Amino acid sequence: MTSNLIYPYPTLIPGVLRQRYKRFFADIELASGEIITAHCPNTGPMTGVCTIGSPVYISPSDNPKRKLAYTWEMIQVNNTWVGINTAIPNKVIKYALENQWFAQLKERYTTVRSEVPYGKDNKSRVDFLLTQNEGKSPIYVEVKNTTLCQGEIALFPDTVTSRGQKHLRELMALLPDTKPIMLYFINRGDCYSFAPGDEFDPTYGTLLREAVKKGLEVLPCRFEVTPEGIHYLGLAEFLTKL
DNA sequence: CACGTCACGGCACAGTCGCA
DNA sequence: TGCGACTGTGCCGTGACGTG
Numbered sequence: 001m002t003s004n005l006i007y008p009y010p011t012l013i014p015g016v017l018r019q020r021y022k023r024f025f026a027d028i029e030l031a032s033g034e035i036i037t038a039h040c041p042n043t044g045p046m047t048g049v050c051t052i053g054s055p056v057y058i059s060p061s062d063n064p065k066r067k068l069a070y071t072w073e074m075i076q077v078n079n080t081w082v083g084i085n086t087a088i089p090n091k092v093i094k095y096a097l098e099n100q101w102f103a104q105l106k107e108r109y110t111t112v113r114s115e116v117p118y119g120k121d122n123k124s125r126v127d128f129l130l131t132q133n134e135g136k137s138p139i140y141v142e143v144k145n146t147t148l149c150q151g152e153i154a155l156f157p158d159t160v161t162s163r164g165q166k167h168l169r170e171l172m173a174l175l176p177d178t179k180p181i182m183l184y185f186i187n188r189g190d191c192y193s194f195a196p197g198d199e200f201d202p203t204y205g206t207l208l209r210e211a212v213k214k215g216l217e218v219l220p221c222r223f224e225v226t227p228e229g230i231h232y233l234g235l236a237e238f239l240t241k242l
Numbered sequence: 243c244a245c246g247t248c249a250c251g252g253c254a255c256a257g258t259c260g261c262a
Numbered sequence: 263t264g265c266g267a268c269t270g271t272g273c274c275g276t277g278a279c280g281t282g
Contacts, residue, residue, distance in 0.1 A: 025274095039275065044252060068275080086251065087276080114278090145251095159252070247280080258269075 006101070007092045007230040012057040012073060014227075020050055026072045028058055038070035041085045042145075047158040047200075049075055049082050049147045057081075057227050074225055081225040082188040086145045089185035090114070090127055092223070092230055093143050097128060101232065104219065105130070105181075109139055127183075140180040142167050146194070146220075147187050154191035154220065154236060156184055157201050168207040171216060181217045182208070186236060189224030193237040209240055 109130030196205035
């Protein structure tokens with residue numbers, strides 16, 4: 001399955017996860033035996049995708065001002081590569097939106113803006129604001145990185161997330177004047193459906209179902225992750241309940 | 243171009259609130 | 263008063279943005 005490559009990784013370096021600590025740090029053993037500390041660009045609990053001893057890939061940074069020269073990009077779990085860098089989904093979706101990849105959104109927007117302030121006191125930022133010529137209501141797109149899976153079902157969230165709840169509330173507040181979209185970026189190729197992680201955050205699940213009833217659109221997007229790059233696999237089935 | 247500021251991610255901890 | 267439930271804030275590195 002190598003079609004639809006939409007994000008090529010830079011040359012990655014293989015290693016083995018030795019330790020993850022203080023949320024931002026991961027000690028990784030390279031093939032030479034050297035252990036380096038890489039930036040862990042995922043502050044979540046990384047439930048099920050943080051197993052010590054697992055194969056990982058890191059990317060070198062060309063920014064000399066960075067304290068950590070490497071960024072942890074992915075980990076192998078049950079023979080599946082899982083992307084853990086939360087910055088990647090936004091990059092990939094930006095590219096996908098700019099190139100009109102989503103049939104569901106075809107001809108519903110002409111311009112894509114990133115990180116646009118909105119919500120209470122403009123203190124939140126929506127990941128993408130899609131607009132057309134004046135008079136047409138804009139589309140708000142919020143992207144969530146999804147790494148947890150049970151069987152072949154991707155789950156979000158994997159912990160209580162007050163921020164996630166806040167995003168849902170703020171998107172709901174936009175209804176019915178504008179059409180908000182919650183886009184779940186399933187950062188692994190082995191999931192065919194998506195459901196809210198009720199056992200991790202029941203409030204989130206309740207809010208999500210309420211928002212969907214009121215008109216929130218959910219796009220659970222499947223992506224296959226390999227050390228070469230990320231491939232779009234199409235939409236997952238959305239299960240409102242497990 | 244250089245620098246400062248801020249939001250983001252979610253946890254840990256401290257502080258506050260409500261109720262028996 | 264004692265306890266759990268809830269709220270607020272700092273942590274820390276990155277990167278986008280604004281200002282000079």
